[in-house]
Amino acid sequence: MRNPIWKFGSDLTNRMLIWSILSILSGLYIWFAANEFGRGFDIQAFVGLIDGLAIVGARTAARRKSTADPMREALFIRKVLWINFGLDVLYILGGAWVLLNYTNVFWRGTGWGIVLQGTFLFFFDLFHAIKIPVELK
Template sequence: MTTRRRLLLALGSWVAGFAAQAQTTPKPIDLPEFTRQRMQHQRIIGLTLGGYALANIAASGIAASRTTGETRYFHRMGVYWNLVNLGIAGFGLLGARKQAGQESLAEAVKEHENMKQVLLLNAGLDVAYLMGGTYLIERANRPTEISRRDQLRGFGKAVIVQGGFLLAFDVVNYLIFKNRDKQQQQLIQATEHGVGVVLPIR
């Protein structure tokens, strides 16, 4: 089994595990626990993305120096892409730390809804990445791009691989947040104000 197949198998197992978690019926919780779960999940997102980025930077950095042609460009893009991922992961972890402390119900609901919107937006961008990678590969087949064929194909394939991972990552995490909507409704219904006052749907 090749390294790439092992990576895809591990990714598939990871996605399946998170998908199963997303389908689990949540138990009733109080507001502090609802906030704690969101913050913990945000930290897990940051740590997972950061770990993935570091592993890719290390592996692709070594591979890029030992390969040529299309494969070399594939790994170069892997390094560039995951340097950005690493920065995003670090920013997310800092944001999770800043949110520590007491939250009102309105603030907790707002943060929960914001995370769902961000993950949906990211998923849309991921689809655009897949389309962009496909375009680069198609462009490499044009007679006018013979001199850049290896670069376009390598970059295109890398963008598809990285975009595919991010799409699975964002969709699974969105489903986990979406599964907490029932808990959120329970918390809202337990207040005297109700949905009309505290639920900041935009």
């Protein structure tokens, strides 16, 4: 029987790729259509490029699929997701710090962009960390 962790890993990567593409496309739109607030916000939309690095993880996971232990893979993915979850909290706090310390419109947009990206990733990582399909003991 095929272990569900491989499908989970693939689905996880595809979902992050969709977020990345949407983030980049909205960033391009906002850059050309927005004011200073929008441009500040937009910088965080380009963080989607970083989120797109999930593709690298997918390729290495595909190579490991033939040799890796599914339980070990599940533990690895869970560990990465919980670490990212913790970093997301810092990301949100960083955005809040920008909002509290800068009054410039551009920086306000940047702060809100950081908060939005961090909040999405917070829930994304939390949801997936909880939903890993392999029972871990």
